[in-house]
Amino acid sequence: MDVAAPKSKSSTNMPMVRRHCFGLQLKSAIIITYIVIGTVSAGAWYYYKTVCDITRRSDLLHAQKLSQALSLAAEGDLRSGRFSALDNLAKDWVKDKHVAYVSVVDKGGQVVSFASGDGKVGLWEKHTKFPAAQVSIKHHGENHIIVAQPIVARDQLWYNERLAGGVRLVLLIDATRKTLAATRGKIFSIAAIIVFCAIPTGYILVWQFMVRPIRKLARITHRLARGDYSARAEFTQRDETGELASAFDHMADQVSSMRNELLANNVQLEQKVAERTEDLQRANGRLYDEMRDKEEFLRAVSHDLNAPLRNIAGMATMISMKWRDEIPEEALARLQRIQTNVDRETSLLEELLELSRIKTRRQSRQLVDIGQMLGELAETFEYELTSRAIELKIDPSMPTLNVEPNRIRQVFQNLIDNAIKYMHRQAGGRICVSHKLVEGMHEFCINDNGPGIPADQQDRVFCVFRRGDTGNTSGADGKGVGLAVVRTVVSTYDGQAWVTSAPGQGASFFFTLSAKATAEQKVQQELQREVRQEISCG
Known part of the structure; x- marks a missing residue:
């Protein structure tokens, strides 16, 4: 059965060969x-x-x-x-x-x-x-x-x-x-x-x-x-012209047969695509429901945990203020530890809640000068860098990207903060931030000369509550959420995050952002228009 199909643009607008005089x-x-x-x-x-x-x-x-x-x-x-x-x-x-x-x-x-x-x-x-x-x-x-x-x-x-x-x-x-x-x-x-x-x-x-x-x-x-x-030609001559016409008819039969098979396969493929699309839509619906339930769960957990933590912190503060003169110093120190741990846990809950919102609640984008953002972060970390004698070098050839300012700032802040926290040198510390464009991807690198990370722990550092374990990092303050936030944020820009390191030789944290995903809105529209044209021509 010959399945009708619309004529392609290439066939209807086929260029005719101009006959020579x-x-x-x-x-x-x-x-x-x-x-x-x-x-x-x-x-x-x-x-x-x-x-x-x-x-x-x-x-x-x-x-x-x-x-x-x-x-x-x-x-x-x-x-x-x-x-x-x-x-x-x-x-x-x-x-x-x-x-x-x-x-x-x-x-x-x-x-x-x-x-x-x-x-x-x-x-x-x-x-x-x-x-x-x-x-x-x-x-x-x-x-x-x-x-x-x-x-x-x-x-x-x-x-x-x-x-x-x-x-x-x-x-x-x-x-x-x-x-x-x-x-x-x-x-x-x-x-x-x-x-x-x-x-x-x-x-x-x-x-x-x-x-x-x-x-x-x-x-x-x-x-x-x-x-x-x-x-079909259907010539009756028994000469070379008839032989050529016979070969053409045979070719036309094969083309027609292959076209019918292709159309039948296209119908089957469209049916399968429709079925897979429907399955995917159902799966996406379930995933959206699960993510919404998870967010609601995290919000509820955060609220339910924050309420008693705030009560505990309030009780500790009230006791330390009301009976400060009557309570021994050791008890006051314990009350202060309770207040500090409550603040720590509250901050951890906020970070976990924000981690769950990164992919589901996108922020508004705007053009951000990455070099200017890194300069502002250098001023933020000026005290820690000066007090620990660490030099921060920033590559001057930084791009301007169309991104979510707060989250991209959080990525750089977490990576630079980690490099500062885990720097084991008393003097001579160095942190370098560089950039290059590789195969349509903006690749950033934060390199330090700290203690380094063993090879068997380099993948786990990007997981929640996982930290690299070296002899020089046991006393560093951290919750194990910062690098997980980095990987999640860059994934929303079709990017990746990884680390290369060796113990005692420092670490280089890399992350990439797609040039298309971070292009200006006009450029993105032009790229989408080109993609649609390629799909329609294909």
């Missing part, structure tokens, strides 16, 4: 044009060259046969010395418009008779000076062929042969050249007709068998990309 059809037509022109031109040129060669050989063969015929005609008159007959023979031959010059030579090579059809006797005599016995046939320029053929005298039985002389013949072949020029024009005209017929034919064939199927496949691809998962 030189498309596949035009490119294919240009390639075909070049191939057709090249092939036809090469074929026409080859055919023309073949015709020229055949015509050239035909002219030479024709000239050779004419010279042989002339030599046979002139043989009898030359042997008999009838030179007038030879003159008449030569004049008869030059009457043909294709014969430019005819001459007959004796066996010594001397011209005995000649005739010219174009009047260039001197020119042709110069180019026909050959020995009588030489056989020669060659082209002279583009329009003439010069032939030299010996005249051989034979007896009646054709047994004996002797040189009698020779004939010289110049033939005009301009008609052949004109015929070749006309033939060449016809060949290239036919080639041009073939080219002009082949180009549109090739263009149509490319459109029908290449471009049209590819454009159809492109349109189907865009339909699939826009969310129409029923789009």
